[in-house]
Amino acid sequence: MRVGIVVQARNGSTRFPKKMTSKLLEKTVLEWVLLRAGRAMVDEKILATSILPEDDTIEQTAKSLDWKVLRGSPTDVLSRYAEVVKKFHLDRVVRITGDCPLIDHRLIELSLEKMTKEDADYITLVGIIDGFDVEIIKGDWILIADKLAKLPSEREHVSAYIKKSKKAKKVFLRYHEEDLSHIHLSVDYPEDLEVIERILKELMSEDFTYQDVVRLIKEKPHLLERRSQVVPNEGYYKSLREDREFIKELKGKPLKLEESLKHFEKTKRLIPNCSQTFSKSYLQFSVGASPLFVEEGKGAYIKDLDGNLYIDYSMGLGACILGYAFEPIIEVLQKQLKKGTIYTLPHRLELELSEALTQIIPCAQMVRFGKNGSDVTSVAVRLARAYTGRDMIACCGYHGWQDWYIGTTTRSRGVPKAVKNLTLTFEYNNIDSLRKLFDEYQNQIACVIMEPVGVEEPQEGFLLRVKELAHRNGALLIFDEVVTGFRFSIGGAQEFFGVVPDIACFGKAMGNGMPISAIVGRRDVMELLEEVFFSFTFGGETLSIASAIAVINFMKEEGVIPYLWEKGTKLKEGIAKLIENKELEELVMVKGYPVRFVVDFLGEDALKLKTLFQQECAKRGVLFSGSHNISYSHTDAEIEKTLQVYDEVLDIVKFAHEYGMIDQLLEGQVLQPVFRKP
Numbered sequence: 001m002r003v004g005i006v007v008q009a010r011n012g013s014t015r016f017p018k019k020m021t022s023k024l025l026e027k028t029v030l031e032w033v034l035l036r037a038g039r040a041m042v043d044e045k046i047l048a049t050s051i052l053p054e055d056d057t058i059e060q061t062a063k064s065l066d067w068k069v070l071r072g073s074p075t076d077v078l079s080r081y082a083e084v085v086k087k088f089h090l091d092r093v094v095r096i097t098g099d100c101p102l103i104d105h106r107l108i109e110l111s112l113e114k115m116t117k118e119d120a121d122y123i124t125l126v127g128i129i130d131g132f133d134v135e136i137i138k139g140d141w142i143l144i145a146d147k148l149a150k151l152p153s154e155r156e157h158v159s160a161y162i163k164k165s166k167k168a169k170k171v172f173l174r175y176h177e178e179d180l181s182h183i184h185l186s187v188d189y190p191e192d193l194e195v196i197e198r199i200l201k202e203l204m205s206e207d208f209t210y211q212d213v214v215r216l217i218k219e220k221p222h223l224l225e226r227r228s229q230v231v232p233n234e235g236y237y238k239s240l241r242e243d244r245e246f247i248k249e250l251k252g253k254p255l256k257l258e259e260s261l262k263h264f265e266k267t268k269r270l271i272p273n274c275s276q277t278f279s280k281s282y283l284q285f286s287v288g289a290s291p292l293f294v295e296e297g298k299g300a301y302i303k304d305l306d307g308n309l310y311i312d313y314s315m316g317l318g319a320c321i322l323g324y325a326f327e328p329i330i331e332v333l334q335k336q337l338k339k340g341t342i343y344t345l346p347h348r349l350e351l352e353l354s355e356a357l358t359q360i361i362p363c364a365q366m367v368r369f370g371k372n373g374s375d376v377t378s379v380a381v382r383l384a385r386a387y388t389g390r391d392m393i394a395c396c397g398y399h400g401w402q403d404w405y406i407g408t409t410t411r412s413r414g415v416p417k418a419v420k421n422l423t424l425t426f427e428y429n430n431i432d433s434l435r436k437l438f439d440e441y442q443n444q445i446a447c448v449i450m451e452p453v454g455v456e457e458p459q460e461g462f463l464l465r466v467k468e469l470a471h472r473n474g475a476l477l478i479f480d481e482v483v484t485g486f487r488f489s490i491g492g493a494q495e496f497f498g499v500v501p502d503i504a505c506f507g508k509a510m511g512n513g514m515p516i517s518a519i520v521g522r523r524d525v526m527e528l529l530e531e532v533f534f535s536f537t538f539g540g541e542t543l544s545i546a547s548a549i550a551v552i553n554f555m556k557e558e559g560v561i562p563y564l565w566e567k568g569t570k571l572k573e574g575i576a577k578l579i580e581n582k583e584l585e586e587l588v589m590v591k592g593y594p595v596r597f598v599v600d601f602l603g604e605d606a607l608k609l610k611t612l613f614q615q616e617c618a619k620r621g622v623l624f625s626g627s628h629n630i631s632y633s634h635t636d637a638e639i640e641k642t643l644q645v646y647d648e649v650l651d652i653v654k655f656a657h658e659y660g661m662i663d664q665l666l667e668g669q670v671l672q673p674v675f676r677k678p
């Protein structure tokens with residue numbers, strides 16, 4: 001293990017220019033520091049100063065006393081230390097500042113010993129007189145900090161980043177009971193020299209100890225009297241001010257959003273919510289800081305009304321799995337469009353798509369189509385009620401806009417109480433919460449309808465246990481695969497996890513943006529649809545059916561599912577790494593599977609942080625809504641760009657939080673949740 005003392009010194013102090021070459025008795029300040037610190041038993045003694053010509057004399061002094069010298073950036077002191085670590089292969093760096101001429105090598109040795117004993121990454125003495133400061137940092141940690149520290153304060157003060165890091169093992173060693181840190185014996189102002197000189201004269205030796213100084217000033221406190229007062233922590237406060245300026249500058253230039261905002265004003269008068277879907281509305285996109293309306297999309301990009309282009313990850317709420325305006329699908333749609341869209345009789349293509357679905361989805365023996373996910377989750381429940389002759393249902397997840405589901409949420413206005421009372425909810429990965437429902441409502445529950453997986457992984461055997469429990473109680477199991485279908489696997493989550501339900505509902509991705517959904521399932525149950533009413537004008541609309549057939553063929557031929565997993569993994573892991581490196585685990589989390597995951601903000605400022613993140617991502621060309629529904633059009637280039645944008649913007653979020661500057665940085669309205677916390 002190689003230990004080096006690194007003394008940082010410069011002549012350019014604004015408070016006290018040329019202080020290093022100022023005299024204290026017959027030696028300069030720097031000579032005192034180097035002579036006294038240099039008595040410590042270490043492998044290397046290095047002086048780190050700036051490349052400025054005014055520091056040439058510092059280099060000469062150090063060399064004359066057999067110290068090695070490294071010269072680097074005048075402001076980025078951390079980078080100077082990193083260079084020292086690399087050049088001299090140091091495992092530990094004892095950091096001493098050039099303004100501590102009284103420094104005692106025994107304190108260095110003691111700290112080194114304690115550091116080894118505690119296996120610490122960082123150690124410092126606390127409570128001692130200011131002017132005897134010792135900090136020891138592991139070399140590796142200096143390199144980590146050099147890579148990750150961004151704030152001016154973290155670049156200027158070498159240990160600032162390490163001290164903030166929750167990952168570094170830090171030891172704050174109290175040397176004596178009494179706190180003497182208010183006593184100031186470092187050289188910050190010319191007046192300090194007088195006090196130190198008086199002490200040196202009294203001590204009459206060059207190798208006095210820290211205790212000698214403590215004893216002396218206790219006996220003769222008048223020695224500390226000085227003509228002017230020092231401003232405590234002045235340098236630190238200056239750094240904080242610089243940090244705040246730096247953080248403001250990280251913010252990008254405001255986006256051009258005039259057209260979006262004009263359109264918003266007009267739309268407000270005609271369209272409640274200004275959108276057909278809550279999740280696409282201004283609740284989820286910040287008015288004033290994010291685009292609000294789209295003009296067109298292509299591949300993984302959308303263009304807003306002001307002509308700004310963004311990489312998109314919502315992809316039409318998960319619908320456009322291949323990409324917007326995807327050419328192979330456009331061709332199929334154009335051909336079909338010329339032949340008509342809906343007719344007086346069912347179209348031949350309905351059978352073709354049904355055959356394809358029964359081949360790829362494990363539970364599919366019969367098939368019917370709808371337009372939205374809500375259509376098929378609704379009919380699935382009606383079917384289960386008809387099949388079992390029971391009225392109650394147990395659900396877990398989101399299932400659409402219909403009464404029986406929305407009645408369980410905080411947006412349940414307009415849902416009759418009688419309907420609400422028929423829907424029970426249970427907790428994912430909590431089999432007991434479902435068992436309780438079956439115990440309480442024996443022979444009354446028609447079905448368990450659930451998303452087989454959301455962002456939380458199913459615990460080993462959970463889905464199978466749900467199936468057994470439902471069947472044992474005479475209820476059907478319905479998987480709502482509106483999100484998972486055509487994404488986790490071409491046959492949905494049931495294929496991915498190997499648990500086959502009685503009925504399953506598909507939607508979203510199956511038409512790559514065309515409105516189509518499907519209910520599939522066991523023949524004996526599905527046959528009841530001969531009687532159960534599920535019938536509407538646009539059922540069997542051929543453009544969407546032709547699109548779904550083309551999507552299935554394309555996905556199979558081009559290996560789309562493995563592609564989504566690979567690219568999603570790259571993005572998700574990249575984001576997780578950023579969060580880890582920036583130690584943002586308490587503020588941001590990435591959760592879910594690579595093919596569909598969310599980035600969520602935590603804590604009481606969660607929505608503000610999300611708004612700020614969205615604002616700054618939009619400026620940098622990424623439309624952030626939280627969900628990441630990877631598509632076949634997201635290539636490495638988009639993923640790398642996104643990671644670069646998230647890297648920058650996570651810093652803004654982190655610093656805004658750390659410095660209480662969130663409100664100051666927000667340019668638009670704060671986002672609102674679609675469903676409030678109950």
Ligand SMILES: Cc1ncc(COP(=O)(O)O)c(C=O)c1O
Nearest residue numbers: 372373374398399400480482483
């Ligand atoms: C799991 C799940 N089920 C059902 C639905 C309802 O689908 P739709 O909005 O197409 O009616 C959604 C919509 O987001 C969903 O995520």
